[in-house]
């Protein structure tokens with residue numbers, strides 16, 4: 380069979396599509412997928428990247444032919460921040476790390492974390508909407524979700540963490556991430572240990588993260604921490620040297636923090652724009668005093684809304700692999716060394732797999748459309764052996780956060796503050812997501828009902 384040609388997005392000489400990528404990566408990739416077919420190419424400066432956008436091709440890369448596709452250079456950049464943890468390692472090292480952490484994410488362990496998570500959520504929501512204060516509260520929902528996610532992550536991963544240490548870690552992480560994103564978007568990067576001012580600043584931030592995590596591990600080992608994920612990892616089989624444990628924890632901490640915050644931000648964004656769904660979620664959640672593990676996974680409306688939000692705005696909107704040798708996917712030739720991109724954002728808006736693909740319609744998850752079709756074109760958590768290890772934890776957290784917030788009040792977007800989107804490692808609202816919380820007491824006052 381003759382090789383099928385792969386069409387390339389038209390770009391500028393030398394630069395290719397890199398400027399478009401920096402300006403609006405989502406539209407660059409979505410247009411490529413929609414205009415050029417299920418396998419297309421994009422030039423990022425001198426580098427040719429192949430975008431693969433059909434469930435069958437994606438399954439080949441992530442699941443069936445993992446021997447032919449390895450971690451791409453992007454993961455080496457991420458490793459600067461995360462260390463050699465489960466997201467970036469390969470082969471025997473990855474296997475051992477995955478086996479060590481996986482047990483911490485099973486039902487029994489997750490169930491044991493629920494009371495702690497609930498307590499933390501109530502505390503943070505209480506700070507946004509203090510009890511008894513019925514005025515409108517103008518807040519940046521995205522900043523609040525980052526803060527909430529960070530505090531839950533630190534509590535469930537590490538146990539109690541001092542508020543000052545928490546602030547130091549957030550700053551180091553946000554500043555460190557900026558440097559890594561710049562490198563991911565760069566055409567040519569200097570070696571990271573080259574002493575440029577930005578690299579020196581980065582390594583300072585990385586040292587803060589390392590020192591904070593090591594400090595927490597040592598506190599745990601001295602027995603001064605309550606049970607948490609760190610304990611579960613330390614008790615699991617696998618390499619127990621301090622460097623490995625630190626890398627495992629740093630990876631879990633960073634992968635969890637931003638994905639959960641952005642995921643939750645877009646859920647609230649969609650809810651605020653679809654009041655009937657918002658109301659339906661509130662009514663469903665009101666049926667429970669508190670949510671247990673099984674309750675969470677049987678919430679029909681809430682989970683439909685969360686799935687639909689993850690479909691349209693998957694926090695990890697794309698990830699990549701590198702072909703280890705020359706391979707052919709369904710007749711398309713992929714040369715050794717080519718970076719192959721899988722984009723949940725594009726696949727989950729594919730018009731052949733989703734009716735009315737750009738419309739927010741949670742009913743598609745509850746009504747009788749074909750499950751197998753949906754599942755194969757839906758991969759916000761990836762698929763295959765490298766599927767997100769924290770998937771169930773995340774799918775437990777999102778309803779718990781919704782429950783905690785819906786109990787206190789309702790979020791509405793500030794129409795004077797346009798929502799601008801930027802896709803880096805995650806899809807973030809640039810300049811935040813401004814809106815108002817209206818407490819239940821106030822809503823009742825407005826309706827003339829005394830509390």
Ligand code: HEM
Pocket residue numbers: 465466467477630631632634635636638639642693694695698699758759760761762764765766767768769770772773
């Ligand atoms: C809504 C939230 C989340 C989303 C959308 C998400 C998405 C993803 C995706 C797409 C991958 C696969 C990347 C690839 O194949 O290259 C992944 C991997 C991973 N995720 Fe998540 N994630 C989320 C939450 C979490 C949480 C809460 C944790 C930890 C507590 C976590 C830890 C990890 C780790 C360690 C990996 C690497 C797994 C491996 O390579 O074996 N994620 N995640």
